[in-house]
């Protein structure tokens with residue numbers, strides 16, 4: 249059994265955690281920022297040091313490739329280096345470091361492989377500065393048009409576009425280098441779970457078989473703005489009170505559905521939001537996720553049963569956006585599972601709640617993911633943590649998966 253180097257992994261975690269270090273346990277490393285460019289340079293330097301050829305495509309995605317012994321398509325692994333504001337040291341970057349570590353292990357131990365092996369960095373997964381999230385995988389996999397993405401404006405710098413930041417990065421390469429079924433045959437993304445399940449259930453490895461579908465609906469409640477001191481309760485049309493009743497209705501009804509369903513009201517606004525005025529317009533969102541489309545249908549049925557008037561206020565709703573469940577490639581999922589068994593690490597099958605670049609890639613290439621536990625489930629915050637030993641177990645499974653696919657795939 250091939251094992252990665254725990255010491256080399258620890259060194260990478262410590263090194264990459266310095267790029268965008270907030271000084272209190274996490275990083276702020278926006279896409280194409282000077283902090284992310286420093287992390288890219290480190291990736292390039294370390295990959296060149298093992299003899300990998302590093303190229304970029306027209307969306308500045310990076311590909312570091314070790315040649316194989318046969319003229320076959322490459323097997324790819326990777327993730328992203330950008331983070332949210334005050335994010336952690338593992339989301340995304342662990343997948344990049346794991347792909348690097350897999351190639352470093354295979355190169356230094358001179359393990360023969362027939363396929364070229366590629367470690368990859370995706371540009372702008374988080375969408376924290378330039379929306380949307382999963383931008384460049386979306387462009388490459390035909391979800392977004394490139395022109396629209398280049399015009400995306402920085403949230404913190406009016407008028408500054410993603411296209412300008414991309415051109416200034418020095419990492420724009422040839423469109424011919426894009427990930428495609430012509431040149432690559434499989435992709436595995438290792439990622440932290442970003443939830444508490446693996447740790448709570450006591451598993452080392454999550455064998456990710458797909459991504460949950462989700463819907464996001466926005467509800468609007470229209471009441472009447474009146475004076476808080478003069479309007480008796482029975483004459484009021486309080487849009488916030490109507491919204492509260494609606495949220496209670498949704499919780500009561502959605503809790504009757506499958507226990508694996510998760511749903512959230514994460515955004516709410518009240519107008520005019522002044523303490524002396526009864527709110528006349530309130531909006532809130534509900535985000536619901538489940539792997540089974542039939543359960544999402546049940547959620548929609550609950551939404552449709554919402555009364556169109558609550559405490560005298562008009563109720564309306566509209567879909568803000570939705571995404572279908574994605575099933576990962578059965579051969580790859582099984583290979584990850586067999587690899588966890590071969591490494592003697594405990595494992596469970598799991599769906600991904602969050603979105604990842606791999607889910608777009610699943611449209612063009614056989615794809616799967618490996619999850620490692622997140623301590624207390626924290627993610628997208630500075631508390632995000634996975635011990636190096638737990639990361640190394642994930643890398644061992646990744647190496648085993650790459651070598652196994654090298655044997656299985658033509």
Ligand SMILES: [Zn+2]
Nearest residue numbers: 339340373439
């Ligand atoms: Zn991520």
